Amino acid sequence: MSGIYLHIPFCKQACSYCDFYFVTRQEIRKDFVNRICEEIDRYAATRYSEEPVKTIYLGGGTPSLLEVGEIERIFIHIEKVFRLEPEEITMEINPDDVTVDYLKGLRSLGIDRASMGIQSFDADRLIFMNRAHTPDEARFSLEVLSRAGFRIFTTDLIYGNPGQETEELEADIDQLLAFDPPHISAYALTIEPRTRLGKQVELGRLNPADDDLVSDHIDLLNEKLSANGIYRYEVSNYSKPGFEAVHNGSYWRHENYLGFGPSSHSFWWDDEKGASRWKSENNINLYLSEPFEELYMEKENLPMDELGEERLFLGLRTSAGVSLDELHNRYDYQLSARQREWISQKKDEGLLQFDKQIIALTGDGVKIADHLIVELLTRK
Amino acid sequence: MNNIRNFCIIAHIDHGKSTLADRLLEKTGTITEREMQAQVLDDMDLERERGITIKSHAIRMDYKRPNGETYIFNLIDTPGHVDFAYEVSRALKACEGALLIVDAAQGIEAQTISNLYQAIDQNLEIVPVLNKIDLPGADPEGISQQIVDLIGCEPDEILKVSGKTGEGVEELMEAIVERIPGPKREAEKPLRALIFDSIFNTYRGSIAYVRVMEGTLRKGDSIYFMETQIDEYDAEEIGYLKLKKEPTDKLEAGEVGYVIGSVKSLQDARVGDTITHSKNRATEPIPGYKEVKPMVFSGIYPTNAEDFEDLRGALEKLQLNDASLQYQPETSKALGFGFRTGFLGLLHMEIVQERLDREFNMDIITTVPNVKYEVVVSHKGEEFKKLVDNPSEMPDAGKVETVFEPYIKASIITPADYIGPIMKLCQDRRGVYINQLFMQNNRVEIIYELPMAEVVFDFYDKLKSGTRGYASLDYEFIEYRKGDLVRLDILLNGEPVDALSSITHRDKAYEQGRKICGKLKELIPRQQYEVAVQAAIGSRVIARDTIRALKKDVTAKCYGGDITRKRKLIEKQKEGKKRMKQVGSVDIPQEAFLAVLSMDEDDR
Ligand SMILES: Nc1nc2c(ncn2[C@@H]2O[C@H](COP(=O)(O)OP(=O)(O)OP(=O)(O)O)[C@@H](O)[C@H]2O)c(=O)[nH]1
Ligand code: SF4
Ligand SMILES: [Mg+2]
Numbered sequence: 011m012s013g014i015y016l017h018i019p020f021c022k023q024a025c026s027y028c029d030f031y032f033v034t035r036q037e038i039r040k041d042f043v044n045r046i047c048e049e050i051d052r053y054a055a056t057r058y059s060e061e062p063v064k065t066i067y068l069g070g071g072t073p074s075l076l077e078v079g080e081i082e083r084i085f086i087h088i089e090k091v092f093r094l095e096p097e098e099i100t101m102e103i104n105p106d107d108v109t110v111d112y113l114k115g116l117r118s119l120g121i122d123r124a125s126m127g128i129q130s131f132d133a134d135r136l137i138f139m140n141r142a143h144t145p146d147e148a149r150f151s152l153e154v155l156s157r158a159g160f161r162i163f164t165t166d167l168i169y170g171n172p173g174q175e176t177e178e179l180e181a182d183i184d185q186l187l188a189f190d191p192p193h194i195s196a197y198a199l200t201i202e203p204r205t206r207l208g209k210q211v212e213l214g215r216l217n218p219a220d221d222d223l224v225s226d227h228i229d230l231l232n233e234k235l236s237a238n239g240i241y242r243y244e245v246s247n248y249s250k251p252g253f254e255a256v257h258n259g260s261y262w263r264h265e266n267y268l269g270f271g272p273s274s275h276s277f278w279w280d281d282e283k284g285a286s287r288w289k290s291e292n293n294i295n296l297y298l299s300e301p302f303e304e305l306y307m308e309k310e311n312l313p314m315d316e317l318g319e320e321r322l323f324l325g326l327r328t329s330a331g332v333s334l335d336e337l338h339n340r341y342d343y344q345l346s347a348r349q350r351e352w353i354s355q356k357k358d359e360g361l362l363q364f365d366k367q368i369i370a371l372t373g374d375g376v377k378i379a380d381h382l383i384v385e386l387l388t389r390k
Numbered sequence: 391m392n393n394i395r396n397f398c399i400i401a402h403i404d405h406g407k408s409t410l411a412d413r414l415l416e417k418t419g420t421i422t423e424r425e426m427q428a429q430v431l432d433d434m435d436l437e438r439e440r441g442i443t444i445k446s447h448a449i450r451m452d453y454k455r456p457n458g459e460t461y462i463f464n465l466i467d468t469p470g471h472v473d474f475a476y477e478v479s480r481a482l483k484a485c486e487g488a489l490l491i492v493d494a495a496q497g498i499e500a501q502t503i504s505n506l507y508q509a510i511d512q513n514l515e516i517v518p519v520l521n522k523i524d525l526p527g528a529d530p531e532g533i534s535q536q537i538v539d540l541i542g543c544e545p546d547e548i549l550k551v552s553g554k555t556g557e558g559v560e561e562l563m564e565a566i567v568e569r570i571p572g573p574k575r576e577a578e579k580p581l582r583a584l585i586f587d588s589i590f591n592t593y594r595g596s597i598a599y600v601r602v603m604e605g606t607l608r609k610g611d612s613i614y615f616m617e618t619q620i621d622e623y624d625a626e627e628i629g630y631l632k633l634k635k636e637p638t639d640k641l642e643a644g645e646v647g648y649v650i651g652s653v654k655s656l657q658d659a660r661v662g663d664t665i666t667h668s669k670n671r672a673t674e675p676i677p678g679y680k681e682v683k684p685m686v687f688s689g690i691y692p693t694n695a696e697d698f699e700d701l702r703g704a705l706e707k708l709q710l711n712d713a714s715l716q717y718q719p720e721t722s723k724a725l726g727f728g729f730r731t732g733f734l735g736l737l738h739m740e741i742v743q744e745r746l747d748r749e750f751n752m753d754i755i756t757t758v759p760n761v762k763y764e765v766v767v768s769h770k771g772e773e774f775k776k777l778v779d780n781p782s783e784m785p786d787a788g789k790v791e792t793v794f795e796p797y798i799k800a801s802i803i804t805p806a807d808y809i810g811p812i813m814k815l816c817q818d819r820r821g822v823y824i825n826q827l828f829m830q831n832n833r834v835e836i837i838y839e840l841p842m843a844e845v846v847f848d849f850y851d852k853l854k855s856g857t858r859g860y861a862s863l864d865y866e867f868i869e870y871r872k873g874d875l876v877r878l879d880i881l882l883n884g885e886p887v888d889a890l891s892s893i894t895h896r897d898k899a900y901e902q903g904r905k906i907c908g909k910l911k912e913l914i915p916r917q918q919y920e921v922a923v924q925a926a927i928g929s930r931v932i933a934r935d936t937i938r939a940l941k942k943d944v945t946a947k948c949y950g951g952d953i954t955r956k957r958k959l960i961e962k963q964k965e966g967k968k969r970m971k972q973v974g975s976v977d978i979p980q981e982a983f984l985a986v987l988s989m990d991e992d993d994r
Contacts, residue, residue: 197946198942198944198946199946200946221916221941221942221943222938224941224942225941228942245944245945245946246946246947261951261953267951269951274951275953276951277951277953287953289952289954308954310954316957323957323960324953327944359918376944377941377942377943377944378940378941378942378943378944380944380945380963381940381943383960384960384964384967387960387964388964388967
């Protein structure tokens, strides 16, 4: 079983925190759709198309800038090349693109999970983020989801913003809960260097939120969401039980996935010795003009020990944790004595659980997951 | 006919010594156009990158006069920076004359004067040269007057040249022949050859650069080092110092050349020592040999304990090229095994650190530099003296009778407008005013005596920034004086960290303690638990800060399957973590050990 990721590299405008790859020129959309169809066709009758496809994910950029017909064309190519046994087809949708008809169109293509780029309901905050939508558009988009037949949806929410008071976040959460979301992706704002926010921080015009405050935000989220039956199952992902994201989960579990479009990533197991990962060039012009072979860069061959280490840290970011049996059987990865010693120490400190060969971070542990992961890995 | 001229080029830093040397090499045809590059004698990578001379460089040239006579010039280009004053003193000994270069725009600066006095002390013929006359801002008249005032020459004795355009260089070469006396050529006397420099070559071992003062050194001769009294070598190869080394059969009195010993590592070739023949020995070595004394000391530790032996090897090799570098093993509770290393000054220290990194790929931690103290300790009613070059070795206050610290005499040359700020700076640094002398062009030389500890670190930067770059500084050690000094300890979670101790004046201890704590709080990343940072004199805590516990450290996203990015981030953090030193349960980054140095402006 594998997953397919489609990167749709268009946006109306640049959000101030965003360092995803996108362009704001829409004129080349037609060419792009043609090209991504060609890219999909290349996989016909290869080992990559032998496995049934379990998930499709349209991400970006802003996939909702595509017309229904364009998405349909892409899907036709996917169906031609791959065998589909879809469990989940997700599309990222920006509130300002939402109409009932558009959503219905998407549903008719089999898209069953809407990932709504809400981020905030606060007018000033949305301006600060340079989002293209208004609070009203955000509310409207969530209201019409179910009318259009989307039972499953997720909304993005960004907390830990510079100058964000706890009350502001609380209002956002309450507003969101009013729509009874089965899934929420809540991210602490990361200030990336090559973004507008990054520049401002560099110039000293903006201070990132204090970690103590962000920590309070996390507590607030956990508390409010779990009171509504929504639980954290990964650092930035919360859901009602049974509504966990299938596609994103496949990244953490090292399942095969193929990426299409510029700046997309792919991962595929080679054999029992390791796996490959590659990325396609993040440049739409090259994507449209160069032979595909030239676009795949940073091709890595990941040996088992590296994969094992990866699985360990990815697993520690999830509430399910990671099983030592899995590490051993699948990756031949074994913990050192120093690592085991560290684990029992951190268990005593209440930062992780270690039970039936499964290690998982506790709520307190997750908050400093990077710190703990680095400590654990340097003890190898 | 005595057709040899041995001379060096001396000046304040950046006044154009090496550039002028380029022109001499070019005009004498020592170097082809193809080989030419700016400051060609500055052949170390670091010299080229920083655009300064660190080591003296000797080279031999053949000069054909317009009248057809040929002369041999042995030139030694010297460094201008105060840290390397010792290099200059050695170079001077090998010469009969010195070209004293003065920048026609900047005029006389602190090292102009100190180098001049050294040259006069050695009885050298001084040829004053006004350089950079091509500069639009040049003031040949005014600066000439400064030179006249300083050395008491006639205005028309000052040569006017441009090392950049080559103007005046022909006249300079004639002046070298006419004014600088040829060396005495007592080739029959017992051999006395002065080692004025030595370099280390991986293939050939140590190569000694010598000036033969008396006698004749022949290829294959058995030689004897008079100061170190070592008698094991033959002069396997001798020769002249052209751009490439040019072997010859003999070096006679008055000549300058090189000697390579039969044993590969001619480690005993100490700069300043005298070479004579094993058999027919001279009676006295050339006077004035002195061991170079480091002024500044710092601990150098390998980041990874396993690299200790490699670090020792690297220091050994560096020392072969740089006799002024001294080191001895020491241990620190916080940092493990390392070396207490002595330097001539802060620039020297920086250069050694950089060379360890680049030439030997050593990952090191350095501690805050300090000077050497003399401490009178009383123990069971008995008093004895102890030298302390590592603050953590300063005995506890109760046992210390008196502490003596090194003082220097500083000479600062500045436009008169900046007298005020300079005096304030010197006063803040516990300086004792001696006097001031007014010079041409509204300039003043200010003399202060200051504790060396107050000068070696950031004094120069402060001086420069307080005078818009106009002031220049020279200093020399004078003596040890009594001072009210205390050891300031730093404690993390109650545990003293020896490598963070420093010695400071009692009156400044509170301020200093507060600032170090603040700086450490900034530099030490938050840890899982709160860390108390304290500064203490003996058992008395005088400042305190807290590094709050880590509350949040987790990257939000694994971007669209981009696990690689996340992994790279973790790899980087792993590297960072490995480079930190664990003291107790606290991870300390390397920069923290230099915290005191990185305190800026009014921090100190
Ligand atoms: N315009 C002009 N610039 C010059 C002249 N001579 C040197 N310079 C410049 O002055 C700077 C310093 O020159 P160097 O020859 O490296 O000076 P130095 O005295 O050898 O310096 P240290 O060895 O570090 O003390 C360089 O940027 C040179 O290009 C000159 O005659 N005219
Ligand atoms: S819409 Fe999404 S991809 Fe586009 S700029 Fe904003 S955050 Fe980035
Ligand atoms: Mg130079």
